[in-house]
Amino acid sequence: MFAGFNMLHDMMPSRPFKTGYRAYSVSMLPGNERSDVEKGGKIIMPPSALEQLTRQRVVYPMLFKLKSDSTKRETHCGVLEFVADEGKVYLPNWMMRNMLLEEASLITVESVSLPVATFSKFQPQSEDFLDISNPKAVLENALRHFACLTTGDMISIIYNSKVYELCVLETKPGPAVSIIECDMNVDFAAPVGYKEPEIEPKKEDGVCVDSFEMDHESGGFQAFGGAGQRLDGKKKKEESVNGDAPNAQTASQQKGTYTRGIPDYDYQPGVIRFMRHAKPQQEKEEVAEDFKYFSGAGRSLRDAKSRK
Known part of the structure; x- marks a missing residue:
C-alpha cells in the first residue's frame, strides 16, 4: 500500500510555488553582517518556504521570479539560505534598487524554470x-x-x-x-x-x-632613401665634390619616369606597361650643302726628284 502511494506521489506533477513576502535589504537581517549576500544574486527566505517547496516538488536548481505590483518591476534570483523570519525575504541592495523597493515592500516570489x-x-x-x-x-x-x-x-x-x-x-x-x-x-x-x-x-x-x-x-616618401656608409670609414666613390651623394631616385622622379620601389600612381586596371630606360638620341651634326666626300687633293710621301 505504501509502495503504491509513493509511486503515485512520484508521478504527480510539481506545482509552482507562489507566495507574497515583505522585502528587506540584507542590512536589516538580524545578526552579523552578511557581506556574502551582497556579492551575488541570491536571496534569503524563511524556513516555511523550504517546507512548502519540498512538498510541492519544485525542480532543482531553485530559481525564482520576484515581482512588485506597485513598481511593476521584476527580476530573477536564486536562494542562498532559509533562515529569514516568517513572512520576510532579504534581498541584496542592488536588487532592491533595481525593483525600486523600500523596506517592507510587498513582493511576490514565484518559482520558475x-x-x-x-x-x-x-x-x-x-x-x-x-x-x-x-x-x-x-x-x-x-x-x-x-x-x-x-x-x-x-x-x-x-x-x-x-x-x-x-x-x-x-x-x-x-x-x-x-x-x-x-x-x-x-x-x-x-x-x-x-x-x-x-x-x-x-x-x-x-x-x-x-x-x-x-x-x-x-615626393617626400622614398623607399630606402637613407645614405649608405662604409664600414672602413672611407667616403664612397660616387660622392660628389660637395660631399652630397646623388639621389638617382629623386632625379628620376623629377623627370617623370617610373622608379623601382615607387608606386605607379597612373596605373589603370587591365593595362600592363613595361618600363624601359631609353637612352637619349644624339643630335646629328649639321652638314653643309656644298660638302663633297673625298674631294681633296692627293699627296705623295716621296719627293718629285726621287720619282725621276
Whole structure:
C-alpha cells in the first residue's frame, strides 16, 4: 500500500510555488553582517518556504521570479539560505534598487524554470572598470555567486574592496537565463561616458597636414632613401665634390619616369606597361650643302726628284 502511494506521489506533477513576502535589504537581517549576500544574486527566505517547496516538488536548481505590483518591476534570483523570519525575504541592495523597493515592500516570489545561458553582454557604468587588468576573469569569478541573469538588471560586483556596477544588456537564449553550471560567452560594451582617443595629425608651421598626403604630393616618401656608409670609414666613390651623394631616385622622379620601389600612381586596371630606360638620341651634326666626300687633293710621301 505504501509502495503504491509513493509511486503515485512520484508521478504527480510539481506545482509552482507562489507566495507574497515583505522585502528587506540584507542590512536589516538580524545578526552579523552578511557581506556574502551582497556579492551575488541570491536571496534569503524563511524556513516555511523550504517546507512548502519540498512538498510541492519544485525542480532543482531553485530559481525564482520576484515581482512588485506597485513598481511593476521584476527580476530573477536564486536562494542562498532559509533562515529569514516568517513572512520576510532579504534581498541584496542592488536588487532592491533595481525593483525600486523600500523596506517592507510587498513582493511576490514565484518559482520558475529558466533556460541555460549561452551568451551575455554587459556594459560597465564607469570607466574605472577599464583599470582592471583582466575584467573578463573578474566578472566570471563574481558570477559564481549568481544563479541567473535578467536583461535590464544593474548588477553589482566587488573587486579589491571597490563596487562596480554593470548593466545586463543582452542574454541568450532568452531575456532571463540560468548561469548555474553553464558554458556562457561573455562580451562587454564600451563603458558609459567612454570616448575613443583621437589621433591628431602632424602639424607643420601651425597647419595640420596628413603625413601620407604630404609625402605623396611633395615626393617626400622614398623607399630606402637613407645614405649608405662604409664600414672602413672611407667616403664612397660616387660622392660628389660637395660631399652630397646623388639621389638617382629623386632625379628620376623629377623627370617623370617610373622608379623601382615607387608606386605607379597612373596605373589603370587591365593595362600592363613595361618600363624601359631609353637612352637619349644624339643630335646629328649639321652638314653643309656644298660638302663633297673625298674631294681633296692627293699627296705623295716621296719627293718629285726621287720619282725621276
